[in-house]
Amino acid sequence: MKRLILTLALPTFAVAQEASTPANPYWSDSWRGWHFYEAPASPPPVRKEAEAKRTPELQALERLQEEAKRTRAIAVMNPTVDHVRRYMEVERQIAELASAFSEVARRVAWTHPYLDPTLSGRPANAKALQVFEQQEQQDRARIVSTLAGTHVLFFFFRGDCPYCHAFAPTVAAFEKRFGLKVVPVSLDGGALPDFRTPRGDNGIARTLKVSQVPAVFLAQPFTGQIAPIGVGVLSESQLLERIAVLSGANPEVTQATTLTALPEAP
Template sequence: MNQNKRYFLPAMAALALTLALAPIVSSAQDPDTRTTAVRSAPGPGPRYWSDNWRGWHFYEEPEPSDETDPPRKRQPSSVPAAPAQRRAPELVQFEALQKTLEQYRNIAIIKPTEANVRRYMELESKIVAQASHFADVAQRVAWATPELDPTLQGRPVNAKAIEVFEQDQLTTRSAAMAALGKDHVLFFFFRGDCPFCHAFAPTLEAFQARYGINVVAISVDGGPMPGFPNARADNGIARTLKVTQVPAVFLAQPYSGKISPIGFGVLSESQLLERISTVAAPATQEMAPGTNKHIVLR
């Protein structure tokens, strides 16, 4: 019995050592297991076998993940969308009529059969009749509303009214021209060899006598002009004003140096009066300030 016990105890110790070393040997021999153990081991931190204070049963919080949180879905707005404005039924009907007429016309052009052309012409006739009815109603509205009547705005269309209108315009412009002649002059650019200048000179001479505004004749080529014996030779003012065509008339205010073009070519007395009155009006100068030039007059 003692002899058996002597052999039994060493055998039991050897068996216990074998069982204890078996997992370590197995993991060392199995490459897959070794790889898994290496991968699962922490990086530069201490190994588990060196931290004997942890023991075999411990728990640690997982390391934070590098992945960012997925973007949150945008919540739909709780504010309801504004309802679309309802269009007038007349507009819908008008657009449908336009589209139908265009389709009928295009079909008739591509395939001009008698039926297609008749269908287009019938619809077009209905539209023309509707437009004529609109014109009649608009005319009656204008008759009943003076501020909407085009015949009462600006120049009248009636022959008798035109006569009265022109007489009133002449009186008003004549008074304005008399006041304008106190501090304004007319520059008349001409050439001695220009037949149009010679034809226009008597009109300017009569205009000067009628309205009392002085006309200063300027010879571009140095030639004379009948009716203006005191004509001046051009001293460069024609080039400054870019006078490339004669006869030419400019309205000038000597004390301010402001000069405005009136016209080129042969003009009548009424045209001169109308243009000068229009150019001299303050409203016209505000609308077209670029037509005025300022130069030093000698």
């Protein structure tokens, strides 16, 4: 009988012992030893509100922008006299601030030339613009004259094309002035007064996807590289500008093509 009572009591004692055992008993981390002190984890630093970090000017601007957005929405959805007037007052306040900023920016640009946008790039002053264009024209002419030793200009045309007849004198004059050799290529076998002995099309027009004439391409025979300059009737200044600009550009940008066979002379 005593043995039965002891047997029944053992499970109860085990359950009570398990309930009283802490979640992390000391023997599971005996490496700490009996006498240890572990400081509690420090709480994460309290971040200051973003509002406190922003400058008063930034806060004022954000409030003004929010007010403009709010009053505009109200005025649009309920356009009463008071609502529209309030929105216009906020807009006027913003315009006055922008005007004051613009005035100060002008003065800063005057006293700090490196910040003056009118002194870099294309001038705004008429006299300065004239000098700028003259210098630009001279630089472009020098570039094209340098290209004359290594490049040629392919001129695609048709003998029955009135635009080709109108453009041909400009191309011929361009060749004489800058020394850039022009290679005339006739797509229909016809000739032009300024180019009486053109070369025939050997398939180069299809390779370059020439679908309209007149068309001009800049080519470097030594490498076979050829890039489009323009289609249609162009002025001499347009030819000069495009050749000078495109000659220094990336071939991928100018859609340059490498040719293996150039048109043969007649």
